[in-house]
Amino acid sequence: xxxxxxLRVDGEERPVSLDTRTSLLDAxxxxxGVNAPKKGCDHGQCGACTVLVDGRRxxxxxxxxxxxxxxxxxxxxxxxxxxxxxxxxxxxxxxxxFQCGYCTPGQVCSAAGMLREARAGHASHVTAxxxxxxxxxxxxxxxxxxxxxxxxxxxxxxxxxxxxxxxx
Amino acid sequence: MTGVAERAVGAPLVRRDGPLKVTGRAxxxxxxxxxxxxxxxxxxxxxxxxxxxxxxAAAAEAADxxxxxxxxxxxxxxxxxxxxxxxxxxxxxxxxxxxxVGAVVAETSEAARYAAGLVRxxxxxxxxxxxxxxxxxxxxxxxxxxxxxxxDSVFGDVEMALAKAHRTIDHVYSTxxxxxxxxxxxxxxxxxxxxxxxxxxxLHDSNQGASTARSMLAxxxxxxxxxxxxxxxxxxxxxxxxxxxHAHVVLAVLAARLVGGRPVKFAMSRRQTFTQASxxxxxxxxxxxxxxxxxxxxxxxxxxxxxxxxxxEFVEQTTFVTRSMYAAPNRSTTHRAVxxxxxxxxxxxxxxxTPGFFALESAMxxxxxxxxxxxxxxxxxxxxxxxxxxxxxxxxxxxxACMREGARRFGWEGRDPAxxxxxxxxxxxxxxxxxxxxxxxxxxxxxxxAVEALPDGRYxxxxxxxxxxxxxxxxxxxxxxxxxxxxVEDVDMAIGDSALPPAAMAGGSMGMTFWGTAIIEAARVLxxxxxxxxxxxxxxxxxxxxxxxxxxxxxxxxxxxxxxVRVNADTGExxxxxxLGMFDLGRxxxxxxxxSQLIGGxxxxxxxxxxxxxxxxxxxxxxxxxxxxxxxxxxxADVEDVDAIxxxxxxxxxxxxxxxxxxxxxxxxxxAAIANAAHHATGIRVRDLPMTPEKFxx
Numbered sequence: 001x002x003x004x005x006x007l008r009v010d011g012e013e014r015p016v017s018l019d020t021r022t023s024l025l026d027a028x029x030x031x032x033g034v035n036a037p038k039k040g041c042d043h044g045q046c047g048a049c050t051v052l053v054d055g056r057r058x059x060x061x062x063x064x065x066x067x068x069x070x071x072x073x074x075x076x077x078x079x080x081x082x083x084x085x086x087x088x089x090x091x092x093x094x095x096x097x098f099q100c101g102y103c104t105p106g107q108v109c110s111a112a113g114m115l116r117e118a119r120a121g122h123a124s125h126v127t128a129x130x131x132x133x134x135x136x137x138x139x140x141x142x143x144x145x146x147x148x149x150x151x152x153x154x155x156x157x158x159x160x161x162x163x164x165x166x167x168x
Numbered sequence: 169m170t171g172v173a174e175r176a177v178g179a180p181l182v183r184r185d186g187p188l189k190v191t192g193r194a195x196x197x198x199x200x201x202x203x204x205x206x207x208x209x210x211x212x213x214x215x216x217x218x219x220x221x222x223x224x225a226a227a228a229e230a231a232d233x234x235x236x237x238x239x240x241x242x243x244x245x246x247x248x249x250x251x252x253x254x255x256x257x258x259x260x261x262x263x264x265x266x267x268x269v270g271a272v273v274a275e276t277s278e279a280a281r282y283a284a285g286l287v288r289x290x291x292x293x294x295x296x297x298x299x300x301x302x303x304x305x306x307x308x309x310x311x312x313x314x315x316x317x318x319x320d321s322v323f324g325d326v327e328m329a330l331a332k333a334h335r336t337i338d339h340v341y342s343t344x345x346x347x348x349x350x351x352x353x354x355x356x357x358x359x360x361x362x363x364x365x366x367x368x369x370x371l372h373d374s375n376q377g378a379s380t381a382r383s384m385l386a387x388x389x390x391x392x393x394x395x396x397x398x399x400x401x402x403x404x405x406x407x408x409x410x411x412x413x414h415a416h417v418v419l420a421v422l423a424a425r426l427v428g429g430r431p432v433k434f435a436m437s438r439r440q441t442f443t444q445a446s447x448x449x450x451x452x453x454x455x456x457x458x459x460x461x462x463x464x465x466x467x468x469x470x471x472x473x474x475x476x477x478x479x480x481e482f483v484e485q486t487t488f489v490t491r492s493m494y495a496a497p498n499r500s501t502t503h504r505a506v507x508x509x510x511x512x513x514x515x516x517x518x519x520x521x522t523p524g525f526f527a528l529e530s531a532m533x534x535x536x537x538x539x540x541x542x543x544x545x546x547x548x549x550x551x552x553x554x555x556x557x558x559x560x561x562x563x564x565x566x567x568x569a570c571m572r573e574g575a576r577r578f579g580w581e582g583r584d585p586a587x588x589x590x591x592x593x594x595x596x597x598x599x600x601x602x603x604x605x606x607x608x609x610x611x612x613x614x615x616x617x618a619v620e621a622l623p624d625g626r627y628x629x630x631x632x633x634x635x636x637x638x639x640x641x642x643x644x645x646x647x648x649x650x651x652x653x654x655x656v657e658d659v660d661m662a663i664g665d666s667a668l669p670p671a672a673m674a675g676g677s678m679g680m681t682f683w684g685t686a687i688i689e690a691a692r693v694l695x696x697x698x699x700x701x702x703x704x705x706x707x708x709x710x711x712x713x714x715x716x717x718x719x720x721x722x723x724x725x726x727x728x729x730x731x732x733v734r735v736n737a738d739t740g741e742x743x744x745x746x747x748l749g750m751f752d753l754g755r756x757x758x759x760x761x762x763x764s765q766l767i768g769g770x771x772x773x774x775x776x777x778x779x780x781x782x783x784x785x786x787x788x789x790x791x792x793x794x795x796x797x798x799x800x801x802x803x804x805a806d807v808e809d810v811d812a813i814x815x816x817x818x819x820x821x822x823x824x825x826x827x828x829x830x831x832x833x834x835x836x837x838x839x840a841a842i843a844n845a846a847h848h849a850t851g852i853r854v855r856d857l858p859m860t861p862e863k864f865x866x
Contacts, residue, residue, distance in 0.1 A: 021278045030207075030277060035199040036192025038404070040351045041438040045796035048351055076192035089190040093182050096764045100637030101189030102351040102404025108190060146804040150796060152351050152405050153637045154771030155764060156807040 005069035009034055010078025020066050024058075025049045027065035028075070036075035036105045040150070047149035050106035050113070051075050052082070057113025059148070076105030084112040084166060091162035099153035107149045111163050114145045118167075137167040176646035176656040177825065180760035184641045184661070185402065194402040197355040198435045200372040205357070206235055206273050208423050208434040209280035210416070211287050212443075216265040216789030217296035217509045224288040228272055231286060233279030236426045239270035243422045250388040252480045253512045256415045257422060262291060263479045264511045265789035266443040268415055273423050273432055296509040298789045300475040302340075302452045304506040307473065310483045313503045314519055315609060315676075317485045321557055324498030326456070329467035333458030335538045336467075341455065341527035342856045345475075345782030345791065346448040348516055349801055350636075352404020353438055354445050356417045358424040359431035368395045369424075370431075373417060376406040377673025378666040379632045381413050388418060401664035406636040407772070408515035409445045411675040416444050442794035446514030447782065449474040451486060451523045455531035458498075463539040465496035465550045470528060471504070478507040485520035489605050489836075490528050492722060495552035509789055515675065517772060518832035521606055522839075526776075526857065529602035529840035534853065542585065543601055543844070544571045544728075555722035563717065563821035566752035567603065567726040573815065574750030575601070578730035587851035595734040597745075598849025602840035604727035604751070606833040608822055609676040610718045616669035617686035618709040619652070619694045621702035627652055628660040629690075633683045634674040635663060637768075638831055639761025640683070646757055647684045647825060651691035653700075669709055677725070677829025680757065684825045686712035717821045725828035727751035729770065729841035735849045740861030744774050744842055749812040749834060754819035755826035762830050766812035769834020774810075775802035777839035781858050 004017045009032060016031050025042070028034040028051075037060050040048030044062040051060045052074040060073075079085035088108045091097070098104040118135040126144045127135055135141060142163050143156075151159065188194035195201075225237040236242075243257035256268055269289055274280035309319055330336050357372040369389070375381045378398040386393040403410065420434040436444060451474045458467035472486035487501035516522070536546035548568050554561055575581065583599055584590075590597040618630040629648045635641045641661055649656035662668055672682040690710035698706040717723070732746040749770050756762045779800040782791045793799045812834060818826035839857060846864070847853045854863045 019276055019278045021282070022276075026277060029199070035195065038192075038196075038352070039198075039435065040353065041796050043438065043795055043797070046351065046438075076190070080191070089187075092190045093186045096183070096760050098186075098189055098637075099639070099761075099764055099768060100351065100403065100405040101185065101194055102196065104189050105192030143804040143807070148803075150351065150801060150803055152349055152407070152772075152801060153764075154768030154775075154802070154807070156771060156802075156804050157767055157810050158764060160804070 003066045005066060007068060008072040010075055011081060018065055022065045023061050024063040024065045024068055025060040028060065034075060036077040038102050038105060040103065047110055048103050048106040050110045050149060052109055052113055055116065057110050076108050079108060079112060082112060084115055087166045088112060091165045095158045095162040097159040097162040098155050103149060103151045107151065107159055110146060110149045115167060139164065142167065176649040177757050179646065181642050181646065181656065181758055183639055183761065184645060185635065196352055196402050196404055197357060197372045197374040197400060198433060200357060200399065202357055202359065202431040205431045205433050206275065206427055207277040207280045208271050208273050208420055208432050209284040210268050210419060210440065211270040211284050211289065212266040213262045213269050215262055215291045215293045216298065218262045218291045218293040220260040220262065220269060221290040221292050223270065227286040228283040231279065231283040233275040234283045235273045235275065237270060237272050237287060238423045238426060242426065244425050246388050247390045253415060254388045254413065254418050256418050264509050268419050271419055271423050273427060296789050298508045298510050298784055299786050300450050300506055300508065302473055307504050307506050310481060310503060310505050313483045313485045314515065315485055315611060317488050320502045321491055322500050323557060326467045326469045326498045326500045329498035330456060330458045333466050334461045335459045335535065336457065337531060337534050337538055338456045339531060339534060339855055341453045341530055343451050343523040343526055344857060345450045345784060346516060346776065346780050347442050347782055347799060348407040348409035348445065349796065350405030350407055350409060353436045353441050354410060354414065354416055355435040356420040357431050357433045358420040360424050360429055369421065371398045373398050373400055374403050374410055375400050375413065376403065376411045376634050376636050376675050377671065378634065378664060379670040380673040382666040384413055385417065389421065398666040400634060403634060403636040407517045408519065408675065410636065411515055411673055414444055414446060438796060439794045442791045443511050446512060448516040449476060449484065449513040453486065453527035455527050457531055457535045459535060459539055463541045463546055463549050465494055467498040468494060468496045469500045471502040472524065473504045473506065475508050475510065475513065476505045477510050477512040480512045481505065482513045484523065486524040489521050489524060489607060491557040492555045492724065493528065493605055494550040495556055499557065517769065518606060518836050521836045525604065525837045526839045529837050530843055530855065533600065533844040537585065544575050544580065547571060547603055558722065560720065560722040563721040563723045564754065564817065564819045565724065565726060566815050566817065569815055570726055570728040570750045570752050574728040574730050574748060577750065578748050580730060587848050594737050596737050596849040597732065597734045598845045599730065599732050600841050600844025600848050601728060601730045602837040602844055604729060604833060604837035606677060606725045606829055606836050608723035608829065609678055610715055611676060611678065612672045613714055615671045615682035615686045615712045616709055617683065617690045618669050618707060619690040620707040621698065621704050623704045625654065626658045626660065627654065628662060629687055630662045630668045631683055631686060632666055632668040632671040633663040633679060636674050638674060638679065638765060639758055640674065640679060642761060643680065643757045644683055644687065648687050648691065651688045677832045680825065680827055681823045682712055685823050686710060688824045689713060721821050723822055725751065725753055725833045727833055727837065729838050731841040731845040733842055733845035733849050735846055735864050740864035742778055742846055742859050742864065744808060746809045747774060751812065751814040751833060752817055753814050753830055753833065754817045754822055754828035756814060757825060757827055763812050765830045766834035767810050769832065770810055770812060770838045771802055771807055773835045773838025774807065774842060777842040777857060777859055779858050
C-alpha cells in the first residue's frame with residue numbers, strides 16, 4: 001500500500017510517496033536520498049539513525065514514515081541551522097570525537113537533542129535533583145544521556161570532551 | 169625522507185574527512201549514487217546441517233515489486249576451487265545455520281524483505297555439532313595457524329622445569345564467541361556492465377582494502393581482476409570483519425548477474441552480520457608458569473584451543489606472541505582446534521594477541537602474586553635481551569620503559585599488593601596492570617603508490633589504501649607532504665578505490681608500513697626524474713621496496729595498561745574507573761588520530777573484559793543474542809577515564825617513517841589489566857570472560 005506524505009527535511013518541503021511499511025529512516029535514505037542518518041541496527045539499539053523530529057531526538061528506524069506526515073526532520077546535514085549545530089560540529093572535529101564516522105551524524109543529533117532536554121529539566125537515571133528546572137550536565141549526565149548512541153570505534157572520551165565544551 | 173625538514177609528520181592535524189563525517193555527508197557504500205537500483209534481501213538456512221530438498225519461490229516471484237528470486241538453481245557457476253566461504257549457491261548442502269540459500273531482489277527494500285519471507289525451503293536435516301570444549305573428540309592440530317605461523321614451538325624441557333620450579337601456576341582461561349559489530353553493517357552494491365556476465369563488475373563495498381577485495385573476488389567469479397572495480401572511500405569500521413570479502417558480497421554479485429545491469433544494493437541487517445561477517449572463535453587456554461626463588465621464569469607453557477568451521481579452517485595465532493614476550497629457558501606453545509558446523513571465524517582486532525594476552529598477562533599477575541613480587545617488577549625481572557625463541561635482536565623494545573613510566577603516571581607506587589584491601593561504601597576498589605605487545609607482520613608486499621604533479625605546486629597521491637576510521641586520509645597526506653617537501657595543504661589524497669595503485673589492506677596494523685613506504689618511494693623517484701619543480705602531469709608510480717630487516721630483527725610495538733576498577737560488593741557490578749595505556753609506537757605520525765585509535769582499542773578491550781559474549785544454541789546452531797541489545801558492546805556510560813600516551817620513539821627497522829603499528833596495539837592486554845585489577849579489588853580471580861556481575865558474587 002502506498003501513501004503520500006510531506007516531510008520537512010532540513011528546512012525543505014519534501015513530498016514523498018512510499019510503501020506504508022517504510023520506516024522514517026528508509027524514507028529518508030532510500031526515497032529522498034538523505035543519507036546523513038545511518039542504519040546501524042534498524043532496531044533502535046544503536047542510535048546511528050538519530051534525527052530531530054519537531055525538535056526532539058528520535059531513532060528514525062523505529063518510526064513509520066506515514067505517521068510523520070507534516071513533521072519537521074533535522075538531520076546532521078541540516079543541524080548547522082540549529083543553535084547547537086555549528087558548535088557541536090566544531091567540537092567533534094577539535095576533540096576527534098569519531099573515527100569511522102558512521103555513528104557520528106547520530107551522535108551530533110543526539111547531543112543537540114540531549115542539550116535541550118537537560119535545559120528543559122528532563123531528568124536522567126543519574127540526576128540527583130529531580131525537581132531542578134535545568135539539569136547541569138556533568139560527565140556522568142552526559143555519559144548517561146548519550147548511551148543510546150553506540151560507537152564501536154570507542155570515541156566516547158572524545159565525544160564527552162566535545163559535548164562538555166558545548167554544554168558549558 | 170627526502171632530506172627536507174619534516175613538518176607534517178608528528179602534527180596533530182584534524183582529520184581531512186572530518187567535516188564530511190560530522191555533517192553526515194561522507195558517502196558510505198550504500199550511499200554511493202547509482203542509477204535505478206534494486207534491493208536484495210537474503211534467505212537464510214533454518215537448519216545447521218543437511219540438504220535442501222525443495223525451494224518453492226512461486227509466491228515470492230508473484231509478489232509486487234519482485235524482480236527475481238536467486239537460489240542455487242539459477243545462480244551463475246563459480247570457480248570450483250574458490251574459497252569455500254565465498255563459493256555460495258553452488259549446491260544444495262547446508263553447512264551452518266543461517267547460511268545463505270538464496271535471495272529476493274525487488275524494486276524496494278520492503279518488497280524484497282516481505283517476499284523473502286514467502287520463499288518456502290524444505291530441508292533434509294542432518295545431525296550437527298556446534299559444541300566447543302577442550303575434550304572434544306575431534307580436537308586436532310592445524311598444519312599452521314593464521315598468518316602462516318607455526319602451530320607449536322618447543323624449547324628445553326617444560327615438564328622437568330615445572331617439576332623443579334620454586335613456584336608454579338597452572339590455570340585455564342577462556343574467552344567467548346565475540347562479534348566485531350562495526351557500526352556500519354557490511355554492505356555491497358553490485359552492478360554488472362556488459363553482456364551475459366562477460367563484462368565488468370563494479371562494487372561499492374564496505375571493506376578494509378579495495379585491492380584485496382578485488383584480488384579475492386575475481387578468481388571466485390572466474391574473471392580477470394582488471395574487470396572488477398571496488399570503490400570504498402568511506403568505511404564505517406571493520407576491526408577485521410571487513411578485511412576480506414564474505415559471502416554477502418558474492419550473493420549481491422550473483423543476484424546482479426540476473427537483473428540486466430541494474431545495481432543491486434545489499435546492506436546486511438545487524439542480525440545477519442553475526443553469522444555472515446566472521447567472528448572471533450571462543451577459546452580455551454592453559455598457561456603454566458614456573459619460577460625460581462628470585463622470581464625468574466624457568467618455564468612458560470601456553471596452549472590454546474579454538475573453534476573453527478568444519479568447511480574452512482581458521483585458527484588464531486593465540487600463543488604466538490608468548491614466544492617473544494618473556495625470557496625463560498624452557499618453553500612450549502601450542503594451538504589446537506575443534507571443527508564445528510558453524511560459519512567461518514576470522515580475524516578480529518589483534519587476532520591471537522588479544523585473547524592470548526588475556527591469558528598470558530592474567531597468568532603473569534597470578535605468578536607475580538605467587539612469588540610475592542610487584543607485577544611491574546616481576547615483568548621487568550623477566551625481560552629478555554633477545555627474542556627468546558629466535559635469538560633475534562629487538563629492533564627497539566621499550567616495554568620496561570612503558571611499564572615504569574606508565575606506573576609513575578598512574579600512581580602505582582606504594583600499592584598494597586594484597587587483594588580486597590580497599591573499600592569505599594559498597595565498592596571494592598583495586599588496581600592492576602598488564603603488558604601489551606603487537607608484532608610487525610609483513611604479509612603482503614607489492615603495495616604501490618603514484619605521485620602526480622598538479623598545477624600551482626600541488627601534488628596528488630593515489631593509492632588504494634583504506635580509512636576505516638584510522639585517520640589514513642590525513643596521516644598519508646602528512647607522510648606524502650614530508651616525502652615531497654611541501655606543505656600538507658598542497659597534497660591531495662585519493663584512496664579507497666581499486667582503480668588506484670594496488671595496496672595492502674588496512675589490517676594487522678600494517679597499513680601505514682606498506683602505504684607510507686610506497687608513497688615515500690614514489691616521491692623519491694618523482695624528484696629523481698622530474699626535480700623539484702615538475703611540470704603538471706608528471707607522474708610516477710612506484711612499488712614499496714621489501715623491508716630488508718624482515719627475519720633479521722624482532723619487531724613489535726609494546727605497551728602497558730594500568731587499570732583502576734571498582735566492584736560492587738552487593739551486586740557484583742564491575743566499573744572501570746581509570747584505564748591508562750603507555751605505549752612504545754616508534755614515531756607517531758598524527759598524535760590526534762593515534763590517541764583515538766589507542767583509546768578505541770582499549771575501550772574495545774574493556775568491552776571484551778566486561779560485556780561481550782555470543783551465546784550459541786547447541787540445539788539449533790545459531791547465535792541467540794545476535795543484536796546490539798543482547799550482545800552488549802561498551803556504551804558511553806560504561807566508559808569513564810580512559811587515556812593513552814606514548815614514549816618518544818623512532819624505529820627505522822619498521823619502515824622509513826619509523827612508525828610501529830597502532831590500530832591493534834591498544835586492545836592487547838587491556839582485558840587482562842582490568843581482570844587483574846578486579847582481582848586486586850575483590851580477591852576473586854575471573855578466568856572466564858566476560859566478567860559479568862554473577863562471577864563476583866560468592
